[in-house]
Amino acid sequence: MNLFRLCGDMFHLLSIMVLLLKIRATRSCRGISLKTQELYALVFVCRYLDLFYSFISVYNSFMKVTFLATAFSIVRYMRYDKVVKQTYDREQDTFRYVFLIAPCLLLALVLNHRFTLTEVLWTFSIYLEAVAILPQLVLMQRTQNIDNLTANYVALLGAYRGFYILNWIYRFATERHYRQWIVWISGVIQTALYADFFFYYALCWKANKRLQLPA
Template sequence: MNIFRLAGDMTHLMSIIVLLLKIHSIKSCAGISLKTQELYAIVFATRYLDLFHVQHAAIALSFYNMAMKLIFLATSFSIVWYMRYHKVVRRTYDREHDTFKYYILLLPCFLLALLINHKFTIREVLWTFSVYLEAVAIVPQLVLLQKTRNVDNLTGNYVFLLGAYRSLYLLNWVYRYLTENQYRQWITWIAGIVQTALYADFFYYYLKSWKNSERLQLPA
């Protein structure tokens, strides 16, 4: 495992910690899109069908991967549960603005996975679907922030860390391409570039507000 992948995984983990901190400490999910959280739960559920697969030639890495998969599965479903059913947290959910119809994302991603995949098997199609879906899962969250405009610090940090995680994975892929023979992952690469591009506008305003020590506010 190279430093870019490890940094990406830790940044992804930090984003979840920030979100859980918001939910558990202040009992609020204001500014967080339930639609995006449900999409991430679907991403992890369809991607980690090999959850307990162990490669004996790289057993330490296998256990690392297993631990990270369990963490992402458990936290994503617990966040959805809190936002839907916790009697205090669910009252802070912004249903009025979180109105993105996510079947607009689900159906095209699934059809694309059926058409463009490495191998036409159930596991491979679902894995490919998860890659396509992860690329656009942040869209409902970005739409919600665009509608509300004013973004609190924890929500802003959460979205920034998610984007930073994907940016670090781009560096991981570049590193692997340069150091590993015949390393080619066109589906993952293209989906990752699309996902990172979606964060570009948010990154600009986040870094601008951080530089000026101002509250993050997105344009109308």
């Protein structure tokens, strides 16, 4: 494992910890998209099926189990906790799953490395992760209800993707067999979705103001 991937993993883990801290400490999920969190849970389920038949390392297995457990914990809080679910912006979080899931599944059936069940599901998870943040970004733009923890959560997710791109570049330069174009293209698309957010995030951070996105 190289430093870029380790940093990416740590930013990813930290983003989830920040989100769980917001929910547990404030007993509120206001400003958080349940749609995005459920999409991430679906991403992890499809991607980490190899937990049942393949072992790479203790670190690898620990991270996979952690991401699965935290993803479903967040969804459980937002759906079933009596206090937390009352703060959910249900009327604003209306992005339809089908517009993300259906195209990604169709693309995974057509463009994949091998046409097997596990490979198609893994590829589907790569495509879906690239766009899973969209409901969250749309919700933030609609409500303008962006507290510091929510903004930091999204910023950390963006940093995670940025370091993973550096990881892919490093592996391309050092591992000549590393040619995962599906991962590269999806990662670049996902990172590009954060560009507008990071622009306004940087401006507000510099001015020490609360984040606001243009309507």
